[in-house]
Structures are given as C-alpha cells and as structure tokens.
Amino acid sequence: MEPYKLFDAEYKFACLVWDHEPVNSTDLVKLSQTKLGWKKSTTYTVLRKLCERGILKNEEATVTAIIKKTDAQKYESRTVVDKAFNGSLPQFLTAFLGEKKLSEKEAEELKRIIEEAAR
Amino acid sequence: MTSLFLTILNMSITASYVALAVMIARFLLKRAPKIFSYILWSAVAVRLLIPVSFTSSFSLLGLVLPQSKAGTGFMEFVPQSMGMQKNPMVDAGISGISRFINSALPAAVPASSANPMQIVLWIASIIWITGIVVLLSYSVLSYVRVRARIRTATLVRDRLFETDRITTPFVCGFLKPRIYIPTGLSEQELSCVILHEETHIRRRDYWIKPLAFVILTVHWFNPLLWLSYALMSKDMEMSCDESVVREMGDRIKGSYSTTLLSLAVRRSGLATGSPLAFGEGNIKARIKNILAYRRPSPWMAAGSMLVSAALVLGCSANPKSLAHPPQLSSQPLYSGYDMEKLMKNKTLYVGNHIKVGGLIGGMPRPNGLEGRGIELQTKAQPYGVTVYYVANDGTAVLKDGASSGEAFYRNSILMLSLIDNVNWITYSITDPADPDDGSAYTFTLTREQAEKMLGEDVRSYGKDQTNLRQLIDRLERLNFKETGSAV
Numbered sequence: 289m290e291p292y293k294l295f296d297a298e299y300k301f302a303c304l305v306w307d308h309e310p311v312n313s314t315d316l317v318k319l320s321q322t323k324l325g326w327k328k329s330t331t332y333t334v335l336r337k338l339c340e341r342g343i344l345k346n347e348e349a350t351v352t353a354i355i356k357k358t359d360a361q362k363y364e365s366r367t368v369v370d371k372a373f374n375g376s377l378p379q380f381l382t383a384f385l386g387e388k389k390l391s392e393k394e395a396e397e398l399k400r401i402i403e404e405a406a407r
Numbered sequence: 408m409t410s411l412f413l414t415i416l417n418m419s420i421t422a423s424y425v426a427l428a429v430m431i432a433r434f435l436l437k438r439a440p441k442i443f444s445y446i447l448w449s450a451v452a453v454r455l456l457i458p459v460s461f462t463s464s465f466s467l468l469g470l471v472l473p474q475s476k477a478g479t480g481f482m483e484f485v486p487q488s489m490g491m492q493k494n495p496m497v498d499a500g501i502s503g504i505s506r507f508i509n510s511a512l513p514a515a516v517p518a519s520s521a522n523p524m525q526i527v528l529w530i531a532s533i534i535w536i537t538g539i540v541v542l543l544s545y546s547v548l549s550y551v552r553v554r555a556r557i558r559t560a561t562l563v564r565d566r567l568f569e570t571d572r573i574t575t576p577f578v579c580g581f582l583k584p585r586i587y588i589p590t591g592l593s594e595q596e597l598s599c600v601i602l603h604e605e606t607h608i609r610r611r612d613y614w615i616k617p618l619a620f621v622i623l624t625v626h627w628f629n630p631l632l633w634l635s636y637a638l639m640s641k642d643m644e645m646s647c648d649e650s651v652v653r654e655m656g657d658r659i660k661g662s663y664s665t666t667l668l669s670l671a672v673r674r675s676g677l678a679t680g681s682p683l684a685f686g687e688g689n690i691k692a693r694i695k696n697i698l699a700y701r702r703p704s705p706w707m708a709a710g711s712m713l714v715s716a717a718l719v720l721g722c723s724a725n726p727k728s729l730a731h732p733p734q735l736s737s738q739p740l741y742s743g744y745d746m747e748k749l750m751k752n753k754t755l756y757v758g759n760h761i762k763v764g765g766l767i768g769g770m771p772r773p774n775g776l777e778g779r780g781i782e783l784q785t786k787a788q789p790y791g792v793t794v795y796y797v798a799n800d801g802t803a804v805l806k807d808g809a810s811s812g813e814a815f816y817r818n819s820i821l822m823l824s825l826i827d828n829v830n831w832i833t834y835s836i837t838d839p840a841d842p843d844d845g846s847a848y849t850f851t852l853t854r855e856q857a858e859k860m861l862g863e864d865v866r867s868y869g870k871d872q873t874n875l876r877q878l879i880d881r882l883e884r885l886n887f888k889e890t891g892s893a894v
Contacts, residue, residue: 296571296590297559325562334559 293367294343294360300324301334305344306357313349409525412532419629422454426635432718433638439711440703441645441696448619448639450719455622455632535628542624553579557587567601575670576600584613589670596666599651599659606647616640641689645696652700664694742879743771746872749825753869757829758785763792766825770818775799776836789830789853792822798838812850817882819852824865824878830854860885 294302304319305311311319313335320331335351338344343355373379390398429447436443557579560570566585569592576588586604588597607613619636626632648667652659671690703711740746745768752765760783767781779795819832833851857865861881868878 295559296569297561300561323562325568326559330558 293363297324298334298338298343299360299364301331302338302343302353302355302360303357305351305353310350310352313346313351316351408532408536409528412528412535415535415625418455418457419626419632422451422626423629423631425454426451426631428718429635430638432714433642436711436714439707440649440700441642442649443711443715445639445642445646446715447718448635448642451632451635452619452622453719455626538627539624542627546620546624560587563588576604578604578607578613581613581617584608595662596669599655599663599666600670602651602654603647606650607643610647612643612647616643641692644689645693648693648697649700652697653702660697660700664697667694667697741876742883744821744879745769746875749821749875750872753825755827757783757790757792757826763822763826766822767794767818770821771814772796773814779837790828791831791833792826792829793833793835796834796836798836815850816852817885819850820857820861820865820882821875821878823852823854823857824867824869824875827866827869 301320301324304316304323308315308319313332316335317328317331320326321328326334335344335346339346343353343360345352345354369375369377369380373383429451432447433444436447556572557568557570559572560568563569566583567588568585569588569590571590573587573589576586578584578586586601586608588600592600619639623632623636648663651663655663667690748765748769752762752769754762754766757763760781763781763783767778772778773796775798776796777799779797781795782793784791784793815834819834822832823829831851831853833849835847835849837847854865865878868874
C-alpha cells in the first residue's frame, strides 16, 4: 500500500496529532474519545498501525507526526486529480468550482499560487 | 436429541401453516401500510418460539411408531406427521411430566432397535444440529467481520458514526445501538438515512432481526421460513421507508428514492454479508413502494389493524381458536379410533347397552367383518360383554388368526378401561365360509389378564383423551402372541 494512503478514520486521527503534536499518548486517547468516539484499544491499534507505516511516531508515550499534513493533503489531492480527471488540473478546477463564484480575495490568492508554481 | 428434533419439526410445520396464512394476509394488505404486514410476522415468531407446552412430541412419536411398524416408506413420514402434529395441538393440557417421560422413551430405543425409522430420525437430527452449528458460526464470523470494519468509525454526533469502510448505512449493537453511515453522504441524503435508521432503533428492530435470524437458524431446514425471513425483512425496511415519508411529507419521495438508489449503486459487490445489518435489499421494490405510498385513510387503517390483530391472535395466542376447528374435521380419528366418541361413551356400568354400543362403534372394525350385535352379561359377577361379528365376504378373514386376535384384544383392553365395572370382554366371530360351518372363533380377555399385561389398572387410562391416546400407543406396541385363547 502507498505510505500516504489513509482511510477516512486514519486521516481524522492523524489530524488530531497534527493539530496537537507533540502530544502525550494518554491525552491522545482522551482526545480520540471525545472527537472520534473511540475506545482506548481502538486508538492504540490505529496508532500502532500508523507508526508501523511510518506516518506517526510514538516515543516514550509522546506522539509526533513524521509525515506533514501538507504531504498527506498533497497525496490525497493528486490521487483525486489523477483518478477522476486524468491528471488534468484545469479540468479538476472547472469541476470543483462548478457554479460557484470566487470572491475577489480567493481569486487573488489562487492567481498568486499559480504564478509561483509556474515560475 | 431425536425427540427435540421432532418437537422442532412439529413447531416448524405448525409455523409453516401460520406463515402461509400470513403470506395470504400480506397479499390482501398489499395496499395497506407495510407496518401491518410487518406485525403479522409476529404470529409466525410466536409459533416458532412457544415451546413444547403447546406441541408435544409425544403424539407424533406415538403415531410414527405404528406407522413404521406397518412398513410404510420413509417418504410418508413427513406428510403423515404433518397431519399428526395437529393432534397434540388440540391438547394444550398435556402435562409436562408425561411429555418428559414420553420424549425420553425413544432415546432408549435406538441402540437396541433396528427400527429404520428411528435410525433415519437419528441421522436427521445429526444433520439438523450440524446445520445449526454451521449457520451460527457463519453468522458469528460475519458479525465479527462487520464489527472489525466499523471499529474505527468516527463520531459524527450522538450515536451517529461514519466510516469509509462500509457502503450502506445500518444499525449495529444490541445494548447501545449506533447508526453507521458511509462517508461522503450529502446533507439531504443524511437526513433521510438517519430518519430511516432511527425508526429501526425506535422499533427495536436491532433486536428483532437477530432474534428472527436465530429462530431461522434453528429451523434452517424449512424453506418456507427462509422465505418468511426475507419477506419480513422487506416489510421491516418498507415500513421504515414509509415512516420517513410520513414524517418528511410527500415532497421527500423523489430525493429519498434517489438516496436509496445511489446507496445501492455504491454497493459494488462488496456485500455487508451480515444478516444482522440493516439497509440494502429490494431497492427496486422499495422505491416503488415509496412512490406509491399514500397516507392510509382511516377506514383502511382500521381495516388493516383488524385483519392483522385477528390473524396474530388467531395464530399465536390460543391454539384452540384458529387451530382447533380444522383439526377436528381433518383428523377425527387417532389410529382409527374415534376419540370423541370413545370419551362420550365412557360408562361406569356395563348395563348401559347404548354406551357400550357406542364404544364399539368408536373402534376400528376389522376388514371383512360385520357386526352382529352385543350381549351383556349383567346378571351376576363377573360382568362381561360379548361382541358378535360375522365374516361377510367369503374370503377366510380369520386365516391370519393371530393378527386379527391382536386387534380384538386391543379393543378389549380399551373397553375394560372405559367401562368401569366390566370384568371380561369376548369377541366372537363366525365365518359362514369356513368348512366346519357355524364354528366360532372367540377371543376373551379378562380384567385380570389386562392388568397383568399392562402392569396397572387400565381404567386409569380412561381418564381423558390424552391418557387414552397413551394407552392406544402402548397397545400398538404390545405383543399379544401368548395371550388369550383362540378357540
């Protein structure tokens, strides 16, 4: 399996780590319980699996992320563009925007991003 | 184990009749809200759950034994028992003790007896148990699999959890039921789905469906019950669909149907598998039902309520209500004995010739014999009855002296049990075709002999129909070879 491929639940769990790292594993259990509705054992199982895949790291009961959130997002978005739009970014943007109108600010920001990427 | 199997078989057959009745009623209620069809299935469940207090394996066994003795084939067994199983139903009053003794009886026999019927029954029971074990382990396994899959489902709110590892929403959990939904549902879809699943929870369907499946597991050999389970699940889903439409109004129909359809499309071969999960199934029929659903008129609702209530009560509560009349008409005889007539003509005094005549009329008359009246000896002790027969069809019916004698002795013992103060019974048969013209065969049985044969006062069997049946069964098995004196 590709290392960055995350199931919905794994992604949500990783988000908790990204938002709170470095985080004590006991605190992470509590967080998962309130945010995800998970039992302690579920949290530890998922944590172990993500550590084995080199996405998270659990050292002396402190959990940190090895892969950055942006990396995971990059992978996810590329998968979507590849799978559904034949890797064509313009096609993806067209579909994504659809009927939606962009605000002035959003359009500015997009323009800046595209210019930076083209440079 | 065999007797347990027979009990289950009995219940299964009874339930099949009820299931058929439900299916017919369901057809009549096609236009009515599906909740009524759903309720109807409770009658079948009750039939399958109410244990031996209503059905006793006793009578079935009693009827199986003589039948296999007579050398009838195996194939006749099931239809025969179908007829027979109605008998124990009439007698709701069969005591638990007599049931226990009688169900214990056959267990002792298989080792010593070469009776093929019992071996067949024994093998059938083994197959039955094996089937249950296989089915149960399969469903436990698939339940464990589903549980593993939804372990990492994440909380959305309250008892709503989402996960990308399932494709169709369902309710799971026995004590704290939770709704599990696939990820990526739109708000519109979500509201329909939640309403549907909440209805399941409100109705305790998450208990009913597993319970129904466990019952089905025990009766796995009955295809009619598999059909019933499928139809019940369908009714369950449809009535939940209807409740969504009722709550959200007719405008929801279109988007609700779309939701169902899109969920069905998502489900690409990856079946949830577990019979305990909800959702899925019959999407086409369900959409049709949703679109056709109309709020029932009060008239319709009242009518449907009446039909379902009548059927559920009639089929489940009291076996005497619905089960009684057809049984009387279809099965008045027990092994050829007219039980009603025998009990009606039970008498304390042999001098009552009308009752004695009635008793003889209630017993099977051997083929080729014609009654020639009875003679009562009531002047002095010991009192007795002589029953006269004449062979009427020329063929020497008495050639097989031993077996005809058996029938007469059997009847004699029955008369001794039902006529309190009689001391002996004689059957006298003349055969005009016999070379020694005018000679008579007589079979006499005294109360003393009868008590010796059965080891107890036969009058105790005359108490009621149940006991009398036991006597008939015992007599069928009794060996008369060395008894009596054919003259």
